[in-house]
Amino acid sequence: MFFSIIIPLYNRPQEIKELLETLTLQTYSNFEVLVIEDGSVNDAEAIVNTFTDKLNLRYFKKQNEGQGFTRNFGFERAKGDYFVIFDSDCLIPPAYLQIVNESLTANYLDAYGGPDGAHDSFTPTQKAISYSMTSPFTTGGIRGNKKGIGQFHPRSFNMGVSRQAWEKAGGFIITRLGEDIEYSIRIHSLGFKIGLIPDAIVYHKRRTNFYQFYKQLHFFGRARINISTFFPQELKLVHFFPAAFTLGVMLTIILNIFSSVLAPIGNFILLIFTLLIFFHAWWKNKSLKIAFLSIVAAFTQLIAYGLGFIQDFWKRKVLSRS
Known part of the structure; x- marks a missing residue:
């Protein structure tokens, strides 16, 4: 061939x-x-x-x-x-x-x-970003997992x-x-x-830093809504997860300011998620530094994607603007 x-x-x-x-x-x-x-x-x-x-x-x-x-x-x-x-x-x-x-x-x-992975020559930040983009706790492993959900794209x-x-x-x-x-x-x-x-x-x-990574993932969140304009059936429940996560983080912050009763629930959920990312990334990369950076990468990924998704969902689905 x-x-x-x-x-x-x-x-x-x-x-x-x-x-x-x-x-x-x-x-x-x-x-x-x-x-x-x-x-x-x-x-x-x-x-x-x-x-x-x-x-x-x-x-x-x-x-x-x-x-x-x-x-x-x-x-x-x-x-x-x-x-x-x-x-x-x-x-x-x-x-x-x-x-x-x-x-x-x-x-x-x-x-x-x-699939994609991290080369030995990558910086710790690049390795953390690579982990986040392939982690089962952020993308579900759908970007390179033969056991992924639904049709592989x-x-x-x-x-x-x-x-x-x-x-x-x-x-x-x-x-x-x-x-x-x-x-x-x-x-x-x-x-x-x-x-x-x-x-x-x-x-x-x-991307080589978290600011560039944020911009890229915000763009990806908007892209998912754009795809749904061509194939509405491809906007599935799983695609709402980063948006739900983002809204959950925002709600937890608000609860910590205004409600000492409900705030511990959100704090506990975020703590469990953070620990899962940390220990899994540590196990995968054998590096405490990359494990800590992976927490930053995971939160950056989900929030950036979630905000981009919410932005264009509101604009194109709710307000029906192109």
Whole structure:
């Protein structure tokens, strides 16, 4: 199988350097790489050119349209049997394509997703964020768990689509705000087989500080409402959990100010949640520092997502504004 790896890029030259370096180490060599600069001011052309003798590599520049439409640009120019999408802030293990090729040969999928994890080189904050985004106590493990709830929806930091699925489904129809989940649902609705390849892991840097992480997750909360405008049935009870958690935290704070009788209930629930995060993160990472940072990451994740979800739910569902 010939793979086309498609990487949208926006003002992140150092990230693409690290990503391309990991692709030079792939044990499976039948692939090409398309790097598409999405209207960057600080472009990576000079860095990408240093890899042209190490990879089957093509580099493009286009006007800024967002990551979804930039991936479409890559799809239209790709030569592969199968398209693989990575975010520019990922590091790819050497056996990744070998694992994917063997998995698709044994059990073919028209589209797949893989999990993400924390690389040894990540900072403690990045490792805490990675834990939070994959923890059973925050996301339920749905982003990379073969026992997840409901139909698995690949995320675009680590996603593959067959040429046949792309030819029938087309590309992304929205460029941001949940474009990958919408695309996955649409591919599945056309009868294509989608699944998780559990061993096709990438190391996803995500954000380097909690402020950037907050902004990203607030955006994700808004994206869930945006997806529901295309597929109303995809807004499920589980998606309300971060909003409920956020409102619960706010209520607990208010109760601590105004009601000494009811406040202990909220405090106890939050204490149990905090201890679960702490001990599980400590067990997973073998680090007290990362365990403490994971508490911050978990609260940041749920509250940021919850506030974004509430904001657009009120605006688009209650007030019916686009």
